[in-house]
Amino acid sequence: MNVIVAIGIGLVAGVASGVAGIGGGVIMVPAMVALLGTAQHTAEGTSLLAILFTGVAGTVVNQRNRRVDLRAALTLGMVGALAAPFGAVVAQGLPADTLRRVFGVFVLLTAARMFWQLRSLTTPSGPAPESEATA
Amino acid sequence: MAVRLDWRLVAAGIGAGLLSGLLGVGGGIVIVPLLVGTLRFDQHSAHATSLAAIVLIALSAGVAFAVAGDVDYRLGGAIGLAGLVGSTAGAQLMHRLSPRRLKLVFAFVLLASGVRLLL
Numbered sequence: 001m002n003v004i005v006a007i008g009i010g011l012v013a014g015v016a017s018g019v020a021g022i023g024g025g026v027i028m029v030p031a032m033v034a035l036l037g038t039a040q041h042t043a044e045g046t047s048l049l050a051i052l053f054t055g056v057a058g059t060v061v062n063q064r065n066r067r068v069d070l071r072a073a074l075t076l077g078m079v080g081a082l083a084a085p086f087g088a089v090v091a092q093g094l095p096a097d098t099l100r101r102v103f104g105v106f107v108l109l110t111a112a113r114m115f116w117q118l119r120s121l122t123t124p125s126g127p128a129p130e131s132e133a134t135a
Numbered sequence: 136m137a138v139r140l141d142w143r144l145v146a147a148g149i150g151a152g153l154l155s156g157l158l159g160v161g162g163g164i165v166i167v168p169l170l171v172g173t174l175r176f177d178q179h180s181a182h183a184t185s186l187a188a189i190v191l192i193a194l195s196a197g198v199a200f201a202v203a204g205d206v207d208y209r210l211g212g213a214i215g216l217a218g219l220v221g222s223t224a225g226a227q228l229m230h231r232l233s234p235r236r237l238k239l240v241f242a243f244v245l246l247a248s249g250v251r252l253l254l
Contacts, residue, residue, distance in 0.1 A: 003213060010214035014221020019229045019237075020244045021182025023161025023189045024222075026251060028214060038207065045200030046211040048193045051161060053215030054222035055190035059183070061226035067183035069176070072144055076184070077191030079148025080155065080162055084196045087156025100158055104252030110168050111245035118239055 005035050010050065018058040023051040143173050148188070155192050156199075162192050164248050167241060178234045178241070183226075 009031045013024035028047040032038040038046065062068050091099075147169040151162030163185045170181035200206050229237065 006210055006213040007217040010217025010219075011221040013214070014218035014223075015225040015228070016221075016244065017186065017218065018222040018225020018227070019182070019232070020163065020225075020241050021167050021185040021189075021229075022163030022244065023186075023193055024218065025161045026164070026244075026248045028218075030251065032210070032214075036210070038210070041200075041203075041205045042207055045197065045203070045205035046207045046214070048197035048200055049206050049208065049211030050215035050218050051193040052190060052197065054218035055186055055193060057219040058222040058226040059187045059190060061223055061230070062183035062186065065183075065226075065230045067179050067230065068187050069180055069184045070187070072170070072174075072176075073184045073187035074191075075141075075144045076148040076151065076162075076166060076188035079145050080152030080188060080192040081195035083149045083152025084156040084192055085199055087153035087158075088196070088199055089156075090153070091157045094157075096158070100252050103154065103158060103160075104249050106249075107164055107245055107252060108249035110164075111242050111249055114168075114238060114242035114245065118235065118242065 002036060009035065010054075013050070014054045014057075017051070017054040018061070021058075023047070024054055025051060141174065143169075147173075151188070152192055152195075155196055158252070160248070160252070161189050163189055164245060168245075178237045179229065182229055182237065182241070186226075 009028055013027040016022065016027055017024035025047040028050055029043045032043040032046065033040060059068060147166060151165045154160060154165055155162050166185040166188060167181045170176040170184060171178060176184065
C-alpha cells in the first residue's frame with residue numbers, strides 16, 4: 001500500500017464528499033483500482049469503510065452549521081440501510097453492467113437538467129426565472 | 136425545516152439503498168436531487184442531510200462487504216483518516232458557497248459520476 005497515494009485519494013474524495021454531500025465512493029473506488037491496483041470488490045468494500053470517516057466528519061461540521069435535517073437523515077439512512085442488502089442480493093441475479101449504464105444515462109440526464117436550471121438562473125435579462133425556492 | 140415522516144422520504148431511502156447495494160455507488164447522487172426536486176430542500180440542507188444519511192447506508196453495505204472479506208482495513212483507515220480532514224474542510228467550504236455555486240458543483244459531480252457509470 002502506497003501511503004502517500006492513499007492519503008491523496010482520501011483528501012480529494014473527502015473534500016468532494018463534504019462539498020457535494022456524497023460518500024465519495026465514485027472517486028475512491030476507481031482511484032484505488034487505477035492507482036493502487038486494488039481489486040474492484042475490495043475497493044468497493046474499502047471505500048465504504050472510508051465513507052464512515054468522511055461522512056461523520058462532514059456531518060459534525062454540517063450539524064454545527066445547522067444544515068442537517070436530522071429527522072430526514074435518519075429516515076433516509078435507516079430505510080436505505082435496510083434496502084441496501086436487498087440491492088446487493090438482487091445484483092447477483094441481474095446484468096450489473098447494463099444496470100450501471102442505464103443508471104449512468106439517468107444520472108447524466110439529471111445533470112443536464114441541473115445545468116439547464118442553472119442557465120436560466122444566470123440569464124440576467126431573460127424571462128423572469130421561476131421562483132426557485134431556495135429558502 | 137420540520138419534515139414529517141413522508142412517503143417520498145421513505146421512497147428516496149429505498150431507492151438510494153437499493154442502488155447502493157445494486158451498483159456499489161453511495162446514495163448521494165440519488166438522494167440530493169430527490170431532496171431538492173421533490174421535497175423542496177434547499178441545496179445546502181440537501182447536501183448535509185444526504186451525507187448524514189449516507190453514513191448509515193454505508194455502514195449497512197459495509198458490513199456485507201466485511202463479512203465477505205472484501206475490506207482492506209489498513210487502506211480504508213488511511214484513506215478514511217485523510218478523508219476526515221478533507222471532508223471537514225469540504226463541509227466548511229460548502230457552508231460558504233452560494234446556493235447557485237453549490238448547485239453548479241453538484242451538477243459537475245453528477246456529470247462525472249454519470250460518465251463513470253457509463254464507462
